[in-house]
Amino acid sequence: MSKPRTLFEKIWDKHVVMQEGNNPSVLYIDLHLVHEVTSPQAFQGLRDKGLTVRRPDKTIATMDHSIPTTPIGQPITDKIAAAQIRQMERNCQEFGVRLFDMDSENRGIVHVIGPEHGLTQPGMTIVCGDSHTSTHGAFGALAFGIGTSEVEHVMATQTLLQRKPKTMEIRVNGKLKPGVTSKDIILAIIAKNGVAGGTGYVFEYTGEAIRSLSMEERMTICNMSIEGGARAGMIAPDETTFEYIKGKPHAPKGAEWDAAVEYWKSLPTDEGAEYDALVELNADDLTPMITYGTHPGMGMPIAGTVPAPADVPVGERFTLEKALTYMDVEGGKPLLGKEIDVVFLGSCTNSRITDLRAAADLIKGHKVSDSVRFMVVPGSQKVKIQAEKEGLDKIFMEAGADWRTAGCSMCIAMNGDQLAPGEYAISTSNRNFEGRQGKGGRTFLASPLTAVASAITGKVTDVRDMMEG
Amino acid sequence: MEEFKQLNAKVVAIETTDIDTDQIIPAIFLKTTTKVGLGKNLFSHWRYNEDGSPKEDFIINTPEAEGAEILLAGDNFGCGSSREHAPWALMDYGFKAIVSTSFADIFRNNSLKNGLLPVIVDEETHAQLMSLAMEDPNLHLSIDLESQTLNLPDGRKVEFPIDAFSKTCMLEGIDQLGYLQKQLDKIEAFEADYGNRVDTLTPA
Ligand code: SF4
Numbered sequence: 001m002s003k004p005r006t007l008f009e010k011i012w013d014k015h016v017v018m019q020e021g022n023n024p025s026v027l028y029i030d031l032h033l034v035h036e037v038t039s040p041q042a043f044q045g046l047r048d049k050g051l052t053v054r055r056p057d058k059t060i061a062t063m064d065h066s067i068p069t070t071p072i073g074q075p076i077t078d079k080i081a082a083a084q085i086r087q088m089e090r091n092c093q094e095f096g097v098r099l100f101d102m103d104s105e106n107r108g109i110v111h112v113i114g115p116e117h118g119l120t121q122p123g124m125t126i127v128c129g130d131s132h133t134s135t136h137g138a139f140g141a142l143a144f145g146i147g148t149s150e151v152e153h154v155m156a157t158q159t160l161l162q163r164k165p166k167t168m169e170i171r172v173n174g175k176l177k178p179g180v181t182s183k184d185i186i187l188a189i190i191a192k193n194g195v196a197g198g199t200g201y202v203f204e205y206t207g208e209a210i211r212s213l214s215m216e217e218r219m220t221i222c223n224m225s226i227e228g229g230a231r232a233g234m235i236a237p238d239e240t241t242f243e244y245i246k247g248k249p250h251a252p253k254g255a256e257w258d259a260a261v262e263y264w265k266s267l268p269t270d271e272g273a274e275y276d277a278l279v280e281l282n283a284d285d286l287t288p289m290i291t292y293g294t295h296p297g298m299g300m301p302i303a304g305t306v307p308a309p310a311d312v313p314v315g316e317r318f319t320l321e322k323a324l325t326y327m328d329v330e331g332g333k334p335l336l337g338k339e340i341d342v343v344f345l346g347s348c349t350n351s352r353i354t355d356l357r358a359a360a361d362l363i364k365g366h367k368v369s370d371s372v373r374f375m376v377v378p379g380s381q382k383v384k385i386q387a388e389k390e391g392l393d394k395i396f397m398e399a400g401a402d403w404r405t406a407g408c409s410m411c412i413a414m415n416g417d418q419l420a421p422g423e424y425a426i427s428t429s430n431r432n433f434e435g436r437q438g439k440g441g442r443t444f445l446a447s448p449l450t451a452v453a454s455a456i457t458g459k460v461t462d463v464r465d466m467m468e469g
Numbered sequence: 470m471e472e473f474k475q476l477n478a479k480v481v482a483i484e485t486t487d488i489d490t491d492q493i494i495p496a497i498f499l500k501t502t503t504k505v506g507l508g509k510n511l512f513s514h515w516r517y518n519e520d521g522s523p524k525e526d527f528i529i530n531t532p533e534a535e536g537a538e539i540l541l542a543g544d545n546f547g548c549g550s551s552r553e554h555a556p557w558a559l560m561d562y563g564f565k566a567i568v569s570t571s572f573a574d575i576f577r578n579n580s581l582k583n584g585l586l587p588v589i590v591d592e593e594t595h596a597q598l599m600s601l602a603m604e605d606p607n608l609h610l611s612i613d614l615e616s617q618t619l620n621l622p623d624g625r626k627v628e629f630p631i632d633a634f635s636k637t638c639m640l641e642g643i644d645q646l647g648y649l650q651k652q653l654d655k656i657e658a659f660e661a662d663y664g665n666r667v668d669t670l671t672p673a
Contacts, residue, residue, distance in 0.1 A: 017659045018652060023634045026652055028659060038552065040502035049646075066500050080500040087502045131551040131575060145551035147579035149645070157649040159656055163632065195487055196545040199574055229548070231574050295487050295548070319486045319543065414496040421519070433491040433549060435514040 004270035007236050008167050008202050011142040011267070015125045017159055024161040030124040032154045033110045034061040034097065036088040037414075038129030042152035043091040053095040055158045060119065061092050062100040064109045068416045069377055069404035072103060078416060095155075108380020108406045111135040111348040115219065116382055118248025122237035122264040127154060132348050132430065133232075134225040138218035139245070140237035140267050142202070145226065165231065166276035168201040172209040174284035179464040181358075182217035183350060183428070183447035185209065185281070186224040187289035191299035193279055198230030201277065204269065205235050209283035215244040216354040223349045224430050227296040236268035288463055291432050291445040292335055293323035298432075300335075302450065302462050308332040326434050327442050328422075335444070335460045340424045343374045343455040344437070345448055346404075347411035347429035351379030353386050355428070355448045360392040362452045362463070368400035369458030375402045375417065377409040401455070413438045426454045470584045472642035476565055477611040478538035481528055482602035486543030490550045490576065494558040507554055508561030533606035538565045541598055545569075546587075547576025556580045566612055568619070570595045581635045582645060588612060588619055588629045597621070614640055 005013070012027075019025040032055075039061070046052065053059055066081040068074070076082040085102065092099035100106040106113060111132050114120040122140035127133060129151040136143035150160055172185055190197075203225050210218070218235050225233025242261055245251045252260040291299040292306045298320075300306070306324070308331030309317045324331055329338070345351070345359055356378065368374045376396045378384040384406055387393055393403045410417040411429040419425055419441025428451050432443040444460065453463040498510045515527050523530040540559065546569040547555060556579050559567070566586040577587050590598070601622065602608050611620045614636065619627045631639075638645055649656075 018655050022632070023648075024632075026649065026656070028656070028663075037499050041504050041553075044502070045646075065496075078500070084500050084502055129551060129553075131549070145575055147551055147553035147575060147582065149553060149579065149582040153646050153649055156646060157653065157656060158660075159649055159652070161634075161645055161649065195548055196571060196573070199545070199571065229545075229573065295489065297487075315544075316486070318484055322485060412496045414499060431489075431491070431549065433489045435495055436491050439495070439497075439514055439519075 004273035006167050006269040006273045006275060007140060007204055007234055007267055008142060009273070011123055011125065012164060014123070015142075024163045026159045027125060027162045028159055029127050029154050030058060031114070031119060031126045032059045033114055033126065033128035033133070034059060034151070035065055035110050035128070035130060036063045036084050037065040038148050039151055040084065040087050040091065041148050042129070042155060043095060045152040046095070046155055051156045053097055053155045056096045056098070058158060059097050059155070060100070061088065061097050062107055062110050062113055063088060063102060064107070065408045065412060066415050067102065067407050069407045069409045071405055081415065105381050105385065108382065109348045109351065109408055111223065112352060112379035112383065115139065115215070115244075116248070116380055118245050118251035121245060121251075121260070122241060123267050127160065131226040132223050134230070135219050135223040135348055137222040137225065137232050137234040138215060139241055140234060140264065142232055142234065144231040166201045168198060168203050168230070168277040168279065169275040170203050170205050171207040171278065171280045172205065172283050173207045173280065174209055174282045175212070176209060176283045176286065179449060179467050180286050180288055181447040181449060182213050182220045184286055184289045185283065186221045187291065187296070187299045187445065188286055189279070189281060190224065190228045190297050191289065192281070193228055195227060195295050195297040196229045198225065198228040201230050203228065203230045203233040204275070205233060210235060211238065214354060215240060216352045219352070220349055224296065227430055237264045238268075288447060288450050290335055290450065290460065291443075292327065292329055293320065294326055294432060294434050295323070296430065296432060296445060298323060299445070302446070302460070303334065303336060305334050306331050336462060338424070338460045339458060340372060340426055340444070340454055340460060342419055342423055342425040343372055343451050344377070344410045344425055344427040344429065345451050346375065346377030346379065346409050347427070348379060348408075349430045350428035350448050351377060351383065353383050356383065356387050356392050357390070359448045359452045360395040362449060362466070363399045363401070363456065364395050366399055366456045368455050371458045372455050373402065374400065374455045375404060375410060377404040377417075378406045380406045410437050412436070413441070426451045426460065470638075470642045470644050473565070473584050473586055473614055473639045475611065475613050476538065477609060478565065479536055480539045480541050480598075480602055480608045480610055481534045481537035482541040482599060483528060484543055484599060487545045487548055488542055489548050490552050490555045493547065493555040494552065499552060499554055504557045505561065507558035508563065511558040511562045536563075538563055539568060539610055539612070540564050540566070541568045541602055543569065544571050546572050547580075548573040551575045551579070553579045553583070556583045556585045560585050568598065581639065584639060584642065586612065586614065586639065590619065590627055590629060594627050
């Protein structure tokens with residue numbers, strides 16, 4: 001018997017092309033996703049060196065970050081963004097890369113479309129010039145974000161130079177209570193482990209609570225692995241995974257499907273395999289979570305109190321004080337009841353069809369508070385079309401929400417959707433850094449359920465109160 | 470990429486921990502299609518007022534910071550996104566090395582690929598450097614990459630870690646793409662054997 005291996009090790013071993021002495025390994029990449037913001041300098045690099053995209057068949061491009069979420073067909077008013085988008089079209093044409101362009105029904109946030117098209121499959125290595133590539137790990141793939149130099153490396157050679165990371169098992173036991181979601185699991189993990197806790201590691205999420213999640217809920221968790229410091233997060237593939245992939249446009253068919261499933265079944269971590277570290281959490285203990293500060297590790301149970309600088313170790317005081325000043329929230333006080341201005345339901349963390357269904361279910365029959373601007377931004381055009389088929393758009397609009405076209409939108413505030421200085425938002429996205437959602441804007445990260453409950457009341461609200469009522 | 474051998478330069482310190490890439494270069498400036506000119510927007514949110522005038526109390530805007538090539542920063546520098554615009558902006562501004570107790574993975578990789586040296590020091594050294602920088606606005610440090618040492622004003626030499634491969638690339642100014650291209654034979658052989666692996670992307 002060969003040595004028991006983890007899911008990560010099996011994929012890693014299979015993709016190492018070569019490794020010399022103490023040099024990093026040359027790792028083969030199965031799928032390269034490309035977007036308009038982190039690729040122009042890579043394409044230019046190829047051009048300058050007279051190189052081509054070596055495997056355009058393993059490369060797919062979309063536009064998501066700098067595009068507006070106004071209806072399709074309207075001109076892009078931001079000239080610099082428009083130039084970047086035109087450049088993307090030219091680059092893809094010149095280098096023969098498939099592009100889901102502005103008018104395409106297939107367009108969407110890069111981490112939403114991979115799984116949606118069945119491009120994301122277990123056992124693959126997947127990269128993109130985007131840190132939330134970790135999302136695709138939900139399928140039992142090794143997926144991580146890379147810089148633009150590396151985007152060029154993959155384009156030119158279909159490989160990357162990588163050092164083997166360590167592995168950390170994050171075991172989530174127990175069962176989630178009503179009103180508590182997979183977003184709350186990952187916010188709790190990051191609050192516990194810190195934003196640098198995963199540096200140098202790949203996370204593998206295991207345990208009863210993880211196994212019972214749907215694929216879209218699993219994606220929410222893997223998505224935010226990077227917020228915990230890990231470049232990649234993975235979940236072993238199982239029947240839930242196969243069921244989700246089956247029938248998707250790029251999924252294997254017929255005999256190939258059977259062979260694929262057989263292979264995928266060999267991927268989960270072997271009995272007795274060892275991780276370099278372990279973190280354990282009990283889902284029974286979790287409540288809805290919310291962040292109060294300016295990084296995703298500054299999170300707490302929604303009914304908790306914001307820590308005061310005096311309560312934290314000396315080394316963290318300066319940063320916490322700075323965060324509380326920026327957020328204009330007081331240490332030692334609760335966040336519940338705090339008035340908010342904007343609710344953003346979207347981003348690659350929580351903009352899939354099941355997120356929208358859960359949100360629509362909760363808002364049905366209610367109105368968005370007069371003091372709140374509620375933006376609902378589907379993660380892809382396919383999600384948008386599906387939601388409209390189900391009438392979710394009408395439910396949102398009747399409640400007073402703004403129903404937008406797919407894109408990163410206010411998650412990154414480089415496309416026209418943004419907070420005004422001083423505004424407070426509850427966002428289902430993944431980053432609450434200073435100015436992330438607009439210069440001077442303040443972000444509380446939470447689940448779609450918490451976001452909707454708060455949109456209705458106009459205040460930070462515990463969704464469980466609403467569900468009991 | 471330029472060679473990096475030694476550096477003797479002025480230090481500017483930002484005490485904040487977990488400085489993320491949205492602070493280093495806000496997303497609004499990522500609509501560019503080139504690498505140049507990002508330095509003027511480095512730390513933009515901290516550096517400029519609403520009307521675009523510089524915030525005088527932010528360290529980077531003070532006369533003492535002028536000419537600094539070493540940035541001393543809090544733990545976990547460069548967390549957040551994978552944007553390589555972060556090291557591009559730091560370098561375009563004039564920084565050549567960043568000293569901290571820890572760096573986010575992707576930022577560190579991106580920096581090494583551009584010739585920006587991440588110098589990792591232990592907490593004690595870091596605290597000492599912070600107080601030195603607070604006391605002396607003209608603090609200079611010297612770094613020698615070959616021996617992997619940071620030289621403190623009191624004569625103490627502190628070793629810092631860097632993997633041998635990245636070190637050679639930095640010392641010689643080698644672009645890592647060249648190394649990968651030399652392995653194309655092996656990559657092709659790997660691919661030839663790949664047909665019987667089921668995890669290939671099915672064609673469109
Ligand atoms: S939705 Fe936000 S986090 Fe996700 S890819 Fe877009 S900008 Fe990045």
